[in-house]
Amino acid sequence: MLDNKVCIVTGGAQGIGRCIVETFARHQAEIVYACDMNAAAMADLEKTYKNVKAIELNVCDREAINRFLDDITKEFGRVDVLVNNAGITRDNLIEKMSVEEWDMVIDVNLKGVFNMTQAVAPLMMETGSGSIITMSSVVGTDGNIGQSNYAATKGGVIAMTKGWAKEFSRKGAQVRANCIAPGFIETPLTVNLPEKILDYMKSKTPLQRMGKPQDIANGALFLASEQSSFITGQTLKIDGGLVI
Template sequence: MNEKRIALVTGAMGGIGTAICHKLKDDGYLVLATHRPGKETAAQEWLQAESFTAEEVAPLALDVCGTQACAQALKEVMEKYGRVDVLVNNAGLTRDTTFKRMTFEQWDEVINTNLNSLFNVTQPIFKTMCEQGSGRIINITSINGLKGQFGQANYAAAKAGMIGFTKSLALESARSGVTVNAVAPGYTATPMVSALKDEVLESIKGQIPQRRLATPEEIAKSISYLASDDAGFITGETLNINGGQYMH
């Protein structure tokens, strides 16, 4: 059984996910970084590119859309490590289009990955967290789950659902020493966003009072705080990190 505290991060290999893994690793956690089954080679390349050692970050194949697959994989995690101290639900994708053009497949894929994954990944861990009397669950939602966004009815619905899930689960776990919170980033300088055309980036920055994008590291530091002992009396909250673009 591992002596380090254990943090499990879904969507670990994206821009924000990578920053979260670095920060939690620096905080002393062994980070279980999930990736899609069949992407083992890409996961190893990511580990090498980020200079993670096996004692710091361990890749974990996990189909966040598969209820039974998650239950089995996370049962094995519990058997191997004994506990999960921090769960960061960060897996997500977009399939943007106007609602009148949206296919059910585009709707379903986003809801499954961004919202149903919360059930699939959290439920196998939640009971044990409550039994052990401690734990941190942090769900990565979005500014667009609060204000909506043209062409993102599927994504905004899923991200808004994450906030309702967060509040409800926080009520269930409050007496057990388990906190459940959400972080809602605004536009963030991930490789995907930074690759946009300059005029598009400038247009985005023009909507933000601070006139810049968030850094992935700023998002990761908020997760680090919510995972810490210092945040033990914070639960059911959504932390907005958007440079003043939307004040809720």
């Protein structure tokens, strides 16, 4: 499905990001750059998949991003798929949330997406095609208690994506921009939650279960492939019916 495509996945060391990297690699991408601040955690990916390359990258470091894109441009001359997956949480009620907690989440989840997309989109427009997929959340569409910072970023990337869908194609380039909004997903961040919280999450979901990283990776694969070539500016909710 991804034959000859050059792909970048941020936050590729674990959870959803890692699953996306593995899924893209299995579906014959020419190369998948797995980007994360913890490159050591991705060493086994390089050993397992010959078409995966681990890159230590901070999405808040614009100079490092530009150097990374320069290297890709010299080697391949293009980027076909960008998955903006890197993200963090620093949850707190609004009256207790510190400025540091606010700024940290905004910098990674919102500005980090801006940084990566600003670096990649011009190359996609120049080459005439590309798919940009950004990880949002049902929290970004419907809010959640104690996640003002996180909700702001996840709602923000949806708004940016709608603008990008119009902006990046305005001169005829087939550059698409879409979001994925996961619901409750089994990841390293949720696996250690108390059982009663996990049961509550499942009870709120019509399909009565947590989603798996592969559920999200399958959505990313679809949006990265030519099977979604007429889809842009959309938010794909993969949440088991949590938000209807």
